[in-house]
Amino acid sequence: MTEATSATIPSMASMPAGTLRAFMTLADDSGRFGMIAVDQRPPIFAALARHGNRRPEDVEYEEVAAVKGVLLEVLAPDASAVLLDPIWAHPHHLRKVPGHVGVLSTLEDHDFTLADGERRSHAIPGWSVAKIKRSGAQGVKVLAWYRPDVSTATRDHQDAFVAEVGRECREHELPFVLELLTYPLPGEDPNGSDYARAKPQRVLDSVRHFGDSHFGVDLFKLEFPAELKAAEEFAAGAFDGRCREAVYALDEVRASLAELDEASPVPWVLLSAGVGPHEFAFNLELACLAGASGFLAGRAVWYDALEAYPDLDAIRERLRSVSLPYLRSLRALAQRGRPWTAHRRYEGAIAIEGAGPSWYAEYGA
Amino acid sequence: MTEATSATIPSMASMPAGTLRAFMTLADDSGRFGMIAVDQRPPIFAALARHGNRRPEDVEYEEVAAVKGVLLEVLAPDASAVLLDPIWAHPHHLRKVPGHVGVLSTLEDHDFTLADGERRSHAIPGWSVAKIKRSGAQGVKVLAWYRPDVSTATRDHQDAFVAEVGRECREHELPFVLELLTYPLPGEDPNGSDYARAKPQRVLDSVRHFGDSHFGVDLFKLEFPAELKAAEEFAAGAFDGRCREAVYALDEVRASLAELDEASPVPWVLLSAGVGPHEFAFNLELACLAGASGFLAGRAVWYDALEAYPDLDAIRERLRSVSLPYLRSLRALAQRGRPWTAHRRYEGAIAIEGAGPSWYAEYGA
Numbered sequence: 001m002t003e004a005t006s007a008t009i010p011s012m013a014s015m016p017a018g019t020l021r022a023f024m025t026l027a028d029d030s031g032r033f034g035m036i037a038v039d040q041r042p043p044i045f046a047a048l049a050r051h052g053n054r055r056p057e058d059v060e061y062e063e064v065a066a067v068k069g070v071l072l073e074v075l076a077p078d079a080s081a082v083l084l085d086p087i088w089a090h091p092h093h094l095r096k097v098p099g100h101v102g103v104l105s106t107l108e109d110h111d112f113t114l115a116d117g118e119r120r121s122h123a124i125p126g127w128s129v130a131k132i133k134r135s136g137a138q139g140v141k142v143l144a145w146y147r148p149d150v151s152t153a154t155r156d157h158q159d160a161f162v163a164e165v166g167r168e169c170r171e172h173e174l175p176f177v178l179e180l181l182t183y184p185l186p187g188e189d190p191n192g193s194d195y196a197r198a199k200p201q202r203v204l205d206s207v208r209h210f211g212d213s214h215f216g217v218d219l220f221k222l223e224f225p226a227e228l229k230a231a232e233e234f235a236a237g238a239f240d241g242r243c244r245e246a247v248y249a250l251d252e253v254r255a256s257l258a259e260l261d262e263a264s265p266v267p268w269v270l271l272s273a274g275v276g277p278h279e280f281a282f283n284l285e286l287a288c289l290a291g292a293s294g295f296l297a298g299r300a301v302w303y304d305a306l307e308a309y310p311d312l313d314a315i316r317e318r319l320r321s322v323s324l325p326y327l328r329s330l331r332a333l334a335q336r337g338r339p340w341t342a343h344r345r346y347e348g349a350i351a352i353e354g355a356g357p358s359w360y361a362e363y364g365a
Numbered sequence: 366m367t368e369a370t371s372a373t374i375p376s377m378a379s380m381p382a383g384t385l386r387a388f389m390t391l392a393d394d395s396g397r398f399g400m401i402a403v404d405q406r407p408p409i410f411a412a413l414a415r416h417g418n419r420r421p422e423d424v425e426y427e428e429v430a431a432v433k434g435v436l437l438e439v440l441a442p443d444a445s446a447v448l449l450d451p452i453w454a455h456p457h458h459l460r461k462v463p464g465h466v467g468v469l470s471t472l473e474d475h476d477f478t479l480a481d482g483e484r485r486s487h488a489i490p491g492w493s494v495a496k497i498k499r500s501g502a503q504g505v506k507v508l509a510w511y512r513p514d515v516s517t518a519t520r521d522h523q524d525a526f527v528a529e530v531g532r533e534c535r536e537h538e539l540p541f542v543l544e545l546l547t548y549p550l551p552g553e554d555p556n557g558s559d560y561a562r563a564k565p566q567r568v569l570d571s572v573r574h575f576g577d578s579h580f581g582v583d584l585f586k587l588e589f590p591a592e593l594k595a596a597e598e599f600a601a602g603a604f605d606g607r608c609r610e611a612v613y614a615l616d617e618v619r620a621s622l623a624e625l626d627e628a629s630p631v632p633w634v635l636l637s638a639g640v641g642p643h644e645f646a647f648n649l650e651l652a653c654l655a656g657a658s659g660f661l662a663g664r665a666v667w668y669d670a671l672e673a674y675p676d677l678d679a680i681r682e683r684l685r686s687v688s689l690p691y692l693r694s695l696r697a698l699a700q701r702g703r704p705w706t707a708h709r710r711y712e713g714a715i716a717i718e719g720a721g722p723s724w725y726a727e728y729g730a
Contacts (some may be wrong), residue, residue: 017455017456017459017499017500017501018499018500018501019501020459020460020501021459021464021468021500021501021502022501023464024459024460024462024463024464025390025464025465025501026464027464028464029463029464029465061722086724086725087722087724087725090382090717090724090725091382091717091719091720091721091724091725092716092717092720094382094385094386094389094717095385095389095715097389098389098394099386099388099389099390099391099392099393099394099465099467100390100394100464100465100466101465102464103386124725125726126725126726126727127725127726130729131725131728131729133498133499134382134383134498134537134538134728134729135382135383135386135538135728136382136383136384136385136386136387136390136503136538137386138501172499173499173500173501350460351457352455352456352457352459354456355456355457356456357426357452359451359452359455359456360451360452360455360456360489360491360492360496361490361491361492362491363496363499363500364495364496364499
């Protein structure tokens with residue numbers, strides 16, 4: 001017989017109440033993330049511009065909003081959470097996200113500032129962490145472009161931007177989901193062997209840099225730390241029929257993933273960054289076996305369906321017949337990953353910060 | 366073929382983004398509420414005090430917290446939302462509420478001020494709507510004691526308390542769930558025929574009063590507007606073996622429910638207020654057929670299980686074998702109610718306030 005008075009709370013990791021609650025809503029009940037991004041901007045403008053041979057900037061607001069609505073209508077019910085932008089998706093399509101599915105909101109503008117080819121990130125003017133909290137979302141996603149080898153000025157800019165978002169997320173008790181993307185500097189070929197060879201170390205260095213606790217990151221959204229197309233086992237054209245120079249063996253890729261998992265002081269999920277469905281499924285399985293807690297992906301799931309634009313019914317049908325089963329298969333793969341609660345930061349036991357008889361009075365005071 | 370550019374948003378009711386999102390999380394996907402309250406205080410103190418023949422004030426903090434943990438552990442996964450108090454439940458047991466289940470938080474202190482027998486409500490000192498929002502909950506529940514026939518001073522006090530909560534809930538975009546309970550004044554017998562006879566009109570008058578839009582109520586939590594034990598069809602002792610004077614016929618009770626539904630300018634759910642499981646099931650079915658959108662109930666579901674205190678394992682077992690199937694049966698009954706989205710306030714089509722290309726910038730500014 002268990003008696004009430006023996007039920008004291010053991011010593012364990014703690015989180016603010018709001019952050020804990022939001023994490024639980026973003027993940028599935030097993031602690032894995034199966035999140036769909038529909039916050040893309042330039043890639044969607046480009047896909048829609050193919051209809052009528054237009055320039056991306058000539059695609060109309062209503063067209064983008066309508067396409068995002070179709071993506072959410074079909075895919076949101078099978079995601080553990082969705083990532084919305086606040087311009088086309090959030091204001092029009094919240095009703096398409098079932099109440100049990102989490103909502104993340106994008107904070108960064110898709111237009112970054114270029115300084116000698118180095119990318120500097122900014123928030124969408126007029127959008128904020130406070131507004132994201134008020135709107136009922138469960139987290140803030142920020143994409144920060146990063147290269148370990150940029151100028152001090154660019155690095156300071158990115159650091160200040162990320163640290164400020166982290167501070168505001170802690171204040172509002174919203175999980176801070178930081179997406180890191182490396183990028184080519186002028187003169188580099190992102191499809192070349194040198195770029196592929198340098199990628200693992202760049203991704204690792206990014207995570208080590210932003211893993212410092214003063215940035216306040218709660219969940220990393222990371223790119224696969226290698227180009228699987230350039231791994232020996234796939235370099236003969238496994239994914240796209242193009243033969244490439246092999247720059248590493250799959251075991252080296254696995255070693256990079258293990259290093260990445262070791263470097264991340266918080267749980268992490270994999271992003272798809274425009275790779276195709278087959279490649280992303282391989283990426284995800286390898287990442288989850290190395291300790292990722294699932295995925296936050298978009299284009300790998302739904303981009304092909306946009307080929308049917310402007311026929312929204314045809315897009316809907318392709319999403320239902322192709323993207324949805326694929327999403328379900330990714331969610332099954334994600335079950336091979338580590339539940340976020342089992343990350344060494346939490347170790348399976350999580351209390352609310354300050355839990356006790358006077359929590360309600362001292363909380364946030 | 367549906368084209369993107371034809372997808373303009375038709376004219377429809379609108380809600381703030383955060384309020385809409387929270388409503389969707391509190392309800393099930395069909396728009397009905399099946400919510401479990403574990404925020405009770407005096408009734409739980411009383412139940413636990415029976416062990417050892419103690420006074421309710423001698424029950425320890427840890428005992429109450431542990432019992433609420435067991436209630437949530439077993440029942441939360443089968444509720445569309447749970448109602449937590451911020452003292453015993455919220456700080457210790459958030460991890461027992463699955464992420465897809467909504468969370469409401471109680472704002473009012475269980476100690477009310479008595480002025481010539483009239484009850485005046487207050488917030489728990491140190492707890493607030495802002496803290497409820499920060500903690501990741503989806504709504505604020507306030508119980509306001511009410512009688513249409515109290516003094517102006519008491520009425521003004523209650524009005525000011527409720528209006529202030531409504532104002533703060535709008536500011537934070539949290540649904541305001543107002544619970545109204547009538548109560549006996551000195552010299553009245555709450556178990557007598559006169560009290561039962563007067564109840565329907567009192568409940569109706571309460572809803573009409575607080576339905577005024579300046580109070581900002583989003584969802585009413587209402588008592589059954591009659592004593593079913595005193596209805597002709599049940600007065601011979603159907604629920605408790607005690608024969609009573611019949612004060613109305615069931616058709617009159619149905620008429621009161623129809624008036625109540627007509628009087629409520631927002632969706633409403635039924636509370637259980639300590640009636641037994643059989644009576645509450647009748648109450649709920651009648652209420653849902655009259656237009657209620659489900660229930661927010663506690664004791665009717667789990668109170669009997671506390672008889673096994675202090676054996677928490679025995680409580681757990683009774684909750685699993687009796688309370689859980691009963692909760693599931695209530696949720697099935699609630700499907701006969703009106704989805705909150707179909708209430709005349711919304712009429713099935715709900716947009717976000719200010720939806721459009723500049724929503725993100727103008728929102729909350």
